[in-house]
Each structure stands twice: as C-alpha cells, then as structure tokens.
Amino acid sequence: MDKLTKGKKGEGLALDYLRKRDYIILETNYRNKIGEIDIIAIEGEVLVFIEVKSRTSTSFGRAYEAVNFHKQRKIINTSLIYLRDKGLNDFQLRYDIIEVYMTNRLKINHIKDAFCL
Amino acid sequence: MYSKISTCVLQGLSGHIVEVETDLSRGMPVFNIVGLADTAIKESKERVRSAIKNSGYGFPLNRITINLAPAHLRKEGSQMDLAIALGILISSGMVDYDQEDTVFLGELSLDGKLNPIEGALPMVLSLRDFKIKRCIVPYDNREECSVIDDMEIIPLRTLREVVDYLKGKIIIEPYKGMGEDSKEKKEYELDFSDIRGQDSLKRALEVAAAGGHNALILGPPGSGKTMAIRRLPTILPDLSLEESIEVTKIYSIAGLLKSKGLIKERPFRSPHHTISAVSLIGGGRNPKPGEVSLAHNGVLFLDELAEFDRRALDSLRQPMEDGQVNISRIYGTYTFPSKFMLVAALNPCPCGYYGDPYHDCSCSPRDIDRYLNKISQPLLDRMDIHMEVLPVKYQDLSRVRKGESSLEIKKRVSMARQIQLNRFKDEGIYTNAQIPNKLIPKYCSLSSSSERIMDQAFKKYKFSARTYHKILKVARTIADLEGKESIMDHHILEAIGYRSLRVKYWG
Numbered sequence: 198m199d200k201l202t203k204g205k206k207g208e209g210l211a212l213d214y215l216r217k218r219d220y221i222i223l224e225t226n227y228r229n230k231i232g233e234i235d236i237i238a239i240e241g242e243v244l245v246f247i248e249v250k251s252r253t254s255t256s257f258g259r260a261y262e263a264v265n266f267h268k269q270r271k272i273i274n275t276s277l278i279y280l281r282d283k284g285l286n287d288f289q290l291r292y293d294i295i296e297v298y299m300t301n302r303l304k305i306n307h308i309k310d311a312f313c314l
Numbered sequence: 315m316y317s318k319i320s321t322c323v324l325q326g327l328s329g330h331i332v333e334v335e336t337d338l339s340r341g342m343p344v345f346n347i348v349g350l351a352d353t354a355i356k357e358s359k360e361r362v363r364s365a366i367k368n369s370g371y372g373f374p375l376n377r378i379t380i381n382l383a384p385a386h387l388r389k390e391g392s393q394m395d396l397a398i399a400l401g402i403l404i405s406s407g408m409v410d411y412d413q414e415d416t417v418f419l420g421e422l423s424l425d426g427k428l429n430p431i432e433g434a435l436p437m438v439l440s441l442r443d444f445k446i447k448r449c450i451v452p453y454d455n456r457e458e459c460s461v462i463d464d465m466e467i468i469p470l471r472t473l474r475e476v477v478d479y480l481k482g483k484i485i486i487e488p489y490k491g492m493g494e495d496s497k498e499k500k501e502y503e504l505d506f507s508d509i510r511g512q513d514s515l516k517r518a519l520e521v522a523a524a525g526g527h528n529a530l531i532l533g534p535p536g537s538g539k540t541m542a543i544r545r546l547p548t549i550l551p552d553l554s555l556e557e558s559i560e561v562t563k564i565y566s567i568a569g570l571l572k573s574k575g576l577i578k579e580r581p582f583r584s585p586h587h588t589i590s591a592v593s594l595i596g597g598g599r600n601p602k603p604g605e606v607s608l609a610h611n612g613v614l615f616l617d618e619l620a621e622f623d624r625r626a627l628d629s630l631r632q633p634m635e636d637g638q639v640n641i642s643r644i645y646g647t648y649t650f651p652s653k654f655m656l657v658a659a660l661n662p663c664p665c666g667y668y669g670d671p672y673h674d675c676s677c678s679p680r681d682i683d684r685y686l687n688k689i690s691q692p693l694l695d696r697m698d699i700h701m702e703v704l705p706v707k708y709q710d711l712s713r714v715r716k717g718e719s720s721l722e723i724k725k726r727v728s729m730a731r732q733i734q735l736n737r738f739k740d741e742g743i744y745t746n747a748q749i750p751n752k753l754i755p756k757y758c759s760l761s762s763s764s765e766r767i768m769d770q771a772f773k774k775y776k777f778s779a780r781t782y783h784k785i786l787k788v789a790r791t792i793a794d795l796e797g798k799e800s801i802m803d804h805h806i807l808e809a810i811g812y813r814s815l816r817v818k819y820w821g
Contacts, residue, residue: 243375277342286340286341287340287341288340288341289340289341289343289375289376290341290342290343290375291343291375310343310375313342313343313344314342314343314344
C-alpha cells in the first residue's frame, strides 16, 4: 500500500466517521494556490476545517505531531482564501485534526479545536 | 454578546477603576486585548483560556475582543485575569450579571484557582474612595483587605466559586477580619540590656526614637555602634492604625507582604553599602518603591555611611526633607511616602581608630579629610543628632549588672510619642522631627535664658538656619521625654550637645 492510497483510505474513513455524526460535508480535498484542506464541513453553526492524518504504526510518532506550526499556518491561510471566495463571513470557525490509525485495530481520534489563530 | 465589568489598576499608590469590555463576534477565533496592556496582561490570555476550560466551562469559539477602558491609562499587573475571564463567561451567556457596583480582583492559575495579587490593600482603599460597595478578592488577600469596614470584601478561592457566587448558588458573607486577637506582642531576640556601658549612646538613640530624629553615630570599630542600632526597633513605639495602613500599602505594592494582615512593627531597613541610588530612592521602568519608602514610618539604617556611593547618599536629601519621593519615568510620575528616620554609623577615619584612646590611628590628615568628606555638608545638616562613641571601658564590660531593658526604654519613648500625637493631632504629622518650619515658633518657643544660650552656641558653632530648627525640634523631644510642657535650659543644652561633633570632625 503506497502513501497516496493509504492517505485516501484514511480520508475515506474520516468522512464516514463525520457523516455518522451529522456533519454536513462541503468540500473534500479543497485546493487553492496556497494549499490544501482535507475536509471542510459544517457542524451545527460552526464551519470546521479538518486535517486528516493517517498512520499504519505509531513507532514514528503520533499523527497529530505532524501538524506543526507551519502546517497550521498553511491550513489557516488556505481557509481564509476559501472564506473570501465563498463569501462566508458570518460563521464561527474551528480547526480540527482527525487521526486515523490503521493498525491491527482501526482507531479514529478526533481532536476538536486543535489549533486557532 | 457584549459585557462590561470593573477591575482596578495601580499607578504608584493610587488605584484607578478599569472597565473590562468584552465583545464576542463571529469570525476567525482570535483573542485580542486592546487598551495599553503590559506583558503580564497580554499573557493573561493563556491563563484565562486554561482556567475557563479547567473550571468546566466551554471556551467560546468566537472572535473575542477585550477593551480595557480608559484606553489612555497604562495597565499593569495580573489582577485583571479574573475580570477578563468573567467578561468572556458573561458575554458567552454562561453567567448572567449586570450590576456595576462590584469590582473583581484576582490572578488566575491554570486550574482556575484565584492566586493572591500584589497591591490588594492600596487598590481596595482607593476603590473605597470611588464609592465602590463590593469587591471580590482572592482568598489569600483577605486579611490585608479586612481593615476596611465600610466595604464588602468577598474572599473567593476559585473561578467556579466566583461564578456560583454571581449566580447566587452560594452565599458568602463579607469578610470582617479576625478582629483584635491578632494583636500579639512580638518577642525580640535582641535587647538593650545586652549593651554594657555606652550610656550616652543609648540616651541619644532614645531621644532619636522618641522624636523620630535622624541620628549619626561615629566611633571606632567595636565600640557598639551597630550593636546598639540593631536594637533600635525594640524601643520604637508601636505603629498606630493609620501608620500601619500606610506601611502595609507600600509593602503590598512592593510584593513584600509576608504576613497576610497589616504590618504591626515599624520597618527597619538596613541596605548594604553597595546599594545604588535607584534602589535606595525607588525607580524602574514601572516605578517601584525603594528603601526610603520601605522604611516609611520606620528606620533606615545605613551602616558604614562613608562607604556608600556619594550619589546615592545625596539622593537622600530631598526625600528626607519632603517626606515623599517623586519618581518620574516615561510611564508617569509616581509619588511614594518616605517619612523615615535615618540612622547612620561610620568610623572617624579609614583605619577606624582616629580619636580612640587605646589605639593608634595610622591615617594621614589628608586621608581622614577625604574619608569624612564623602558625606556632604547638606546631608550632615539634616542629621538631627550627632553622637561620638568611644570604645567600651573594661570596667563596664566586665560589670555583671545589666543596663536598662528595652521594655523600660520603650515605655518612656511611647509616652513621649503619645504626647506628640496628642499635640499634633490636627496638624497631620506624627512626630517632632516632622514639624514644618512655620509651626516651629508655635511648638518650640524658648525662654529668654534659653535664647541667650542659643545665641552663644550660634556664635561658637556657626550653625545654619536648618540646624537651628533641628536643635529646637530635638530640644522639644527631650522636654517631651521628661513630660515637660515648655523647653528648659538643660533641654536646649543637651540638644546643642548633639550638634557639636560636627565642628570637631567637619569643622
């Protein structure tokens, strides 16, 4: 299983997880000139930007550690452009991380409000 | 989505009410504090965020803007944490609160506990002047705030308690203090009876203590200068309530309040002679009181006076005269009180033995001059009592009989101080040393024979006008020690005696 398919599989699992919890999915793999956001969804009144990180083993560190400061800035800047393009000015915002561990037992860990400006 | 609550900041010793306005709006989840806040307040963001979460409330996902009004006033201190956290909780609808008569003070720790703050007493005192009815303070600050009886002091331990109190879930009675039972006597390890001989030195210190006069003690090493002065606090009269509040205010903003309640003993500060002018007078970017203010209503003891930096010594002149220091920095001009009693000790020459009948002095006259001239004439002028001590005689040292105990001396000193307090109760001063020049004729009138003595002394010693006033004040104190209504000849003679040393060494 190469990196790309592993990532895709993880994002698919995350999407199933969110749909089960009544998130309305707006975009997947949204892309603009600054960067990419894996999932953009709405939960109640809050617009949520979600970064999905997949791992097949924990021996190289936890998944959320990979979302460092620079990655966070990139996601935030990308989301600002998204908001401007779609004219979504009156939403509460939240940035989440979803960790997908595809080890012997599948495990999904949703970190709400993982970072902010 | 908007809320407004009050807290307090200090500028020097005076407090100002600050309105913490909080607005929650939709948009990027940012947390901004505007209104000239210093680093401690900017950092409160993180404390507030954790404290709110760890107290079991949700931290809102909105754009949070906090304004500290009035915007022109520079704010410092961590006491605003509580008001900021409450502002957020009220704006996000977790608490209902719309009164304006309560002021919130407190620093938050990450688990939501209220930590004690610096300067609680001066803040609460100025809030009383603003007619504030109720004040919420951290539990550990309750003792120092409880001196005020016409304001409700609500001591609380955690952010959760504050919220529950505002919701009416818990009822806290205003704190009234532990009452008078905290008035226990302090036991000193030192006592004047430890000193053998040196009666004139003890007498001089007694007069100085009774009138709050400055004293300069000069003598060879080992003659008991430092030993005697270290015992000075044991004969000083107790602080009155007003004096005690003044002292506690200063220690409160300096963050030196160790006991929780009011300071009951007179301060005794003895800085090392390497002290800088700034730490002596007070200063810093946000001015803090220096040693002169920390010695307010007490004693500032400078041992080895000639070793001090001359600049530091001369900076003492103005605070000694005015009883207050004005410290100007970019952030404002602060005034701290500095009515202290300066007691200084020094050797008569670099080797220490000049004038000692038992040792030879190895200094040249030039060395001695240079050494003594480190103390400027204006500073000498401000010392009311000059005293030379000689080494203790063997007969005194081996004598088994003990001298007077501190308790006996203190009794006389307190009596003399009481006479002064009664005399000056309408003048706004406490001691003879503080008599302003215009009141000297009223309180220190001389008989015609005393006038003649003064006249002769003036011709002989060439006193300055300030010295004349100082002599009158000291004579007044000596008369008070005897309980006499008017100043008599032997009082004035003793007072002149305390000024004659200058001619010998600085002539």
